[in-house]
Amino acid sequence: MTVFDELKERGLIAQTSDEEGVRDLVNSGKAVFYVGFDATADSLHAGHFLMLTVIRHLQKAGNLPILLVGGGTTMVGDPSGRTDMRKMLSKDDIIRYGENFVKQFGIMVDLSEGKAIVDNNANWLCNLNYIDFLRDIGVHFSVNRMLAAECFKSRLEKGLSFIEFNYMLMQSYDFLVLNEKYGCTLQMGGDDQWSNILMGADLIRRKTSKEAYALTYTLLLNSEGNKMGKTTSGAVWLDAAKTSPFEFYQYWRNVNDADVIRFMKMLTFIPLDRIAEYAKLEGSELNSAKEALAYELTSMVHGKPEAEAAQTSAHALFSTGASGEMPETTLESSDLADRQIALPDLMVKCGLCPSKGEARRLITQGGVEIDGTKVSDFAYFISADALAGEGIIIKKGKKVFHRAKIG
Numbered sequence: 001m002t003v004f005d006e007l008k009e010r011g012l013i014a015q016t017s018d019e020e021g022v023r024d025l026v027n028s029g030k031a032v033f034y035v036g037f038d039a040t041a042d043s044l045h046a047g048h049f050l051m052l053t054v055i056r057h058l059q060k061a062g063n064l065p066i067l068l069v070g071g072g073t074t075m076v077g078d079p080s081g082r083t084d085m086r087k088m089l090s091k092d093d094i095i096r097y098g099e100n101f102v103k104q105f106g107i108m109v110d111l112s113e114g115k116a117i118v119d120n121n122a123n124w125l126c127n128l129n130y131i132d133f134l135r136d137i138g139v140h141f142s143v144n145r146m147l148a149a150e151c152f153k154s155r156l157e158k159g160l161s162f163i164e165f166n167y168m169l170m171q172s173y174d175f176l177v178l179n180e181k182y183g184c185t186l187q188m189g190g191d192d193q194w195s196n197i198l199m200g201a202d203l204i205r206r207k208t209s210k211e212a213y214a215l216t217y218t219l220l221l222n223s224e225g226n227k228m229g230k231t232t233s234g235a236v237w238l239d240a241a242k243t244s245p246f247e248f249y250q251y252w253r254n255v256n257d258a259d260v261i262r263f264m265k266m267l268t269f270i271p272l273d274r275i276a277e278y279a280k281l282e283g284s285e286l287n288s289a290k291e292a293l294a295y296e297l298t299s300m301v302h303g304k305p306e307a308e309a310a311q312t313s314a315h316a317l318f319s320t321g322a323s324g325e326m327p328e329t330t331l332e333s334s335d336l337a338d339r340q341i342a343l344p345d346l347m348v349k350c351g352l353c354p355s356k357g358e359a360r361r362l363i364t365q366g367g368v369e370i371d372g373t374k375v376s377d378f379a380y381f382i383s384a385d386a387l388a389g390e391g392i393i394i395k396k397g398k399k400v401f402h403r404a405k406i407g
Contacts, residue, residue, distance in 0.1 A: 029062025246372015
């Protein structure tokens with residue numbers, strides 16, 4: 001099966017500007033393509049993981065990916081898929097976030113020399129002469145066509161700032177620069193980026209008379225049409241310090257029955273014939289497919305040892321009946337000081353230890369885990385945000401599990 005056909009079979013391709021042209025390009029193994037990552041947070045999340053998966057499919061087929069950090073475009077803010085203007089970040093934060101992204105790209109993509117290119121559009125956007133840019137680039141854009149684009153049209157009623165209106169020109173210019181710099185002829189992105197990507201391909205044709213292509217991948221939505229990768233306590237991050245391997249595993253282990261096979265196709269490299277066997281399962285039998293999905297994703301992001309530890313912890317919860325009958329303590333706001341509580345205090349309130357001294361001893365000896373991550377610092381604090389929603393799971397020793405949350 002060709003790489004293009006596999007992407008289609010896995011439900012990853014949403015739209016292409018020229019299906020035959022894109023098919024021939026990526027199946028040749030000679031495509032130079034790019035995907036942009038605006039540095040809007042200090043870690044990549046589950047939505048980005050889908051992007052990295054598509055990149056990896058194409059890279060394994062011999063194509064050359066360009067992973068573009070949006071150090072310049074992040075300063076403007078992409079209006080696509082937004083009902084309001086994005087929060088303006090400081091330059092220092094954008095630089096730091098971009099550096100974190102580069103470290104995480106290697107989770108899925110082979111960044112060794114000659115296998116991938118990593119660049120940052122701040123290198124050319126931040127020093128542009130605005131008048132020259134308008135005369136050279138802006139002249140090729142029709143305002144009427146831009147306003148008809150879905151990314152702008154959906155914002156006109158609530159208000160679209162002029163700084164956001166520039167975003168489409170900047171992203172299109174990125175495509176032109178990468179075409180001239182590296183011979184890039186294909187831009188990929190989420191389906192909400194369709195208008196921006198088409199404009200970039202059109203700009204290349206207008207400026208160079210060369211052919212350029214657009215491909216969008218399917219957004220990570222659940223069966224109800226809502227974006228995946230969000231929990232009651234926030235996004236599902238790839239950084240273990242923000243979403244522990246156990247939390248990450250549990251998130252995918254608990255997806256809806258209607259979503260598990262589709263996510264297995266989109267997010268993993270499990271062979272399609274094996275996935276077809278999982279698709280025959282029904283009812284409680286689907287739990288084995290959910291476990292396979294959770295293990296595979298946790299292994300790819302955090303490594304096999306962490307995936308095995310998360311799976312072992314999850315099995316321990318179920319084997320003790322804790323999945324539905326786990327002891328639970330609901331705290332009041334008054335139990336916290338400055339919206340946080342020390343772990344020894346929390347363990348006493350939950351009845352896991354008779355005294356703070358006993359809790360400290362157990363913690364320092366390595367006998368306590370929070371959401372699958374061992375905590376050995378007795379001065380560890382749990383925030384109100386972590387306790388919100390479903391809260392946290394404290395594991396004491398090998399078999400005692402307790403949920404703590406705030407009312």
